[in-house]
Amino acid sequence: MATVSRFHLRLALLPLLLLLALRRTAAAALPTFPGDKAALAALKSAVAASSIPPYSCLASWDFAAGRDPCAAFPCGIRCYTPPGTANSSSSYLRVMAVALDPAGYSGSLPAAVFSSLPFLASLSLAGNRFHGALPGGVPLQPSLRVLDLSGNAFSGAIPASLFAANSGLQELYLSRNAFSGEVPPQLALLGGLTRLELQQNGLAGPxxxxxxxRSLSHLDVSANALSGSSPLAAPGLLPPSILSVVARNNSFSGQVSAAALAALTDLRVLDLTGNAVSGVLPAAAFAHPSLQQLRLGSNRLESVEDAPDGGASSQLVELDLSGNVLAGKLPGCLGAMPRLAAVALDRNRFTGGIPDRYAVRVAAEEATEQWVPFARLMLQGNYLCGALPSQLRQLKEGSAVVSLADNCLPRCPRKFFFCQGAPQKDHATCPKCETLVRHQENLLQMP
Structure with missing residues (x-):
């Protein structure tokens, strides 16, 4: 019975299968639209022949032999038949994607690639040696969703004319080039953009x-020469949709605003390492409902506000405040943050003793119901003093990454791995040791 049923099913589907087969054959027989073919030819002509290896994808684009791109080119492009044209005798295949292999192609980017491929959804030239300025005066096609020009040698300003309100662009990768000038404000017109990567260029200004x-979730502008207020200096500079902000190694200044942090409720990663951010790190950073990685090393922060609930609700997994000018006692609230596993407070001006909670967390071998162990605790280069907590003396090398070097800890002998490195400071340069032993530090529940 099952065999008969499958037989009748095949008979019933036969007309549909034949129709699909005929449509596939017809589509395969369609030529590439002449304008699309000309744009692809312009792209290959703009590449120096000496930079096209014989094994590469671009070497297989043989226009001289009269080969049709969509029908005969084995790689580098994808084509399709736009809806509503399959039954027309004058229909063409249209180029919807161009993705060149990273073979070291050297050349310029002709304007025809932007202006003459109206069905192009994805363009990737990443990892080559394309150079010169991007075509100006030609907006990106509304069909384009992904533009990846990263890892080339493009230079000059990023043309503002590329970006229009009707753009459908969702991902823009211009990193690792030699772009200069300002970040064009017209980027804000791209309401559908989710990823913007401009890192490792020569961009300047604010x-x-x-x-x-409204859709932006990932922003990376690291390793440029950007200046002015940091992206977290005030509310409204970034959209509420943002998840990750990475702006390392620029010249951003000003403070991190508590109101700006509160407005970005979904923010998970904030990395402003290597800037000139100053002032106070607000408690909002510790009470944030989503923030997991906070990296503000090598800035000019002067103080840290205590978490409003003692740190119990913090979602932080990693905290890097190294290389600032932070002073006073080490923030006790860090020891109560349940998910915190990596702490870097080195190269600051902290004084006083090491909180017992820090020692308990770094010496723990397993997570408890209250918290995970510290896998990394960097406290070197401060003015910490007093006796070592007993838990640290039992710490075995390899169990965690810990450094207490270059402090004011005379009872930190080099036999302990975490005391090795730069020697402890001379007594004359150390302030009077004032350690405060809080009773609650000794009430920490042990697993």
Whole structure:
């Protein structure tokens, strides 16, 4: 019975299968639209022949032999038949994606690639040696969703004319080039953009307001020469949709605003390492409902506010405040943050003793119901003093990454791995040791 049923099913599906087969054959027989073919030819002509290896994808684009790109080119492009044209005798295949292999192609990017491929959804030239300025005066096609020009040698300003309100762009990768000038404010017109990567260029000036980019989730502008207020200096500079902000190694200044942090409720990663951010790190950073990685090393922060609930609700997994000018006692609230596993407070001006909670967390071998162990605790280069907590004396090398070097801890002998490195400071340069032993430090529940 089952065999008969399958037989009748095949008979019933036969007309549909034949129709699909005929449509596939017809589509395969369609030529590439002449304008699309000309744009692809312009792209290959703009690449120096000496930079096209014989094994590469671009070497297989043989226009001289009259080969049709969509039908005969084995790689580098994808084509399709736009809806509503399959039954027309004058239909063409249209180029919807161009993705060149990273073979070291050297050349310029012709304007025809932007202007003459109206069905192009994805363009990737990443990891080559394309150079010169991007075509100006030609907006990106509304169909384009992904533009990846990363890892080339493009230079000059990023043309503002590329970006229009009707753009459908979702991902823009211009990193690792030689772009200069300012970040164009017209980027804020890209309401559908989710990823913006501009890192490792020569961009300068302030970062424009991007608060209108309602879909932006990932922003990376690291390793440029950007200046002015940091992206977290005030509410509205970034959209509420943002998940990750990475702006390492620029010249951003000002403070981290508590109101700006509160407005970005979904923010998970904030990395402003290597800037000139100053002032107070607000308690909002510790009470944030989503923030997991906070990296503010090598800035000019002067103090840290205590967490409003003692740190119990913090979602932080990693905290890096190294290389600032933070003073006073080590923040006790860090010891109560349940998910915190990596702490870097080195190269500051902290004084006083090491909280017992820090020692308990770094010496723990397993997580408890209250917290996970510290896998990394960097406290070197401060003015910490007093006796070592007993838990640290029992710490075995390899169990965690810990450093107490270059402090004011005369009872930190080099036999302990975490005391090795730079020697302890001379007694004359150390302030009077004032350690405060809080009773609650000794009430920490042990597993």
């Amino acid at each position: 970062l424009p307001r991007l608060g209108a980019m």
